[in-house]
Amino acid sequence: MSRVLLAGAFAMLFGTQASATDFPLTGSNTKVEFVGTKPGGKHTGGFSNLDGKATVEGTEPVSLKIDVTIDTDSLYSDDTKLTAHLKAPDFFSVKDYPKATFKSTKVEKTAAGYAITGDLTLLGKTKGVTMPATVTAGADALTLKSEFRINKTDWGMTYGKGKIDDEVTLKVSVTAKK
Incomplete structure (x- = not known):
């Protein structure tokens, strides 16, 4: 049997598989920011240190x-006193929980872009979240933008009930190169 026929038969039996590309995620190419609200105001912040990777088969x-x-001690906000309070046990308890994690479990195409579902672990509790996103994957670059809301009480952050809104907006922005 010729090599061409053998290669064609192999491809028919086992399919062709696009090669996977890993994109490193760091604090310099990935932004995880939040907006917390309360009656009459809001505060913004985020996390400056994180480590991970995004993997894409081909460009799909x-x-x-x-x-x-995410290194929770890298939390920052628009107010120094607030930053210290957010790091305390009332919120992120960074000494007890120095890391937060996100691991995707599914990505689906939607009319507006994509829905990325995964497990978010904060304060030692893991909950499923789905974030709408725009995603562009190329051979050498990956971009992702998402804005969605979570309820902080789902992870045990109950401080300020009635004074601070339970819903927090998260903004994720990735511009990663291979």
Whole structure:
């Protein structure tokens, strides 16, 4: 049997598989920011240190897999006193829980872009979240933008009930190169 026929038979039996590309995720190419609100105001902040990777088969965003670990002590906000309070046991308890993680479990195409579902672990509790996103995957670059809301009480952050809104907006922005 010729090599061409053998290669064709192999491809028919086992399919062709696009090669996977890993994109490193770091604090310099990945932004995880939040907006917390209360009656009459809001505060913004985020995390400056994280480490992880995003993997894409070929250039198809539905194959995207994300695995990221956030250094919770790298939390910052628009107010120094608030930053210290957010790091305390009332919120992130960074001494007891120095890491937060997100690991995707599924990516689906939607009318507006993509829905990325995964497990978010904060304060030692893991909950499923789905974030709408725009994703562009190329051979050498990956971009992702998402804005969605979570309820902080789902992870045990109950401080300020009635004074601070339970819903927090998260903004994720990735511009990663291979």
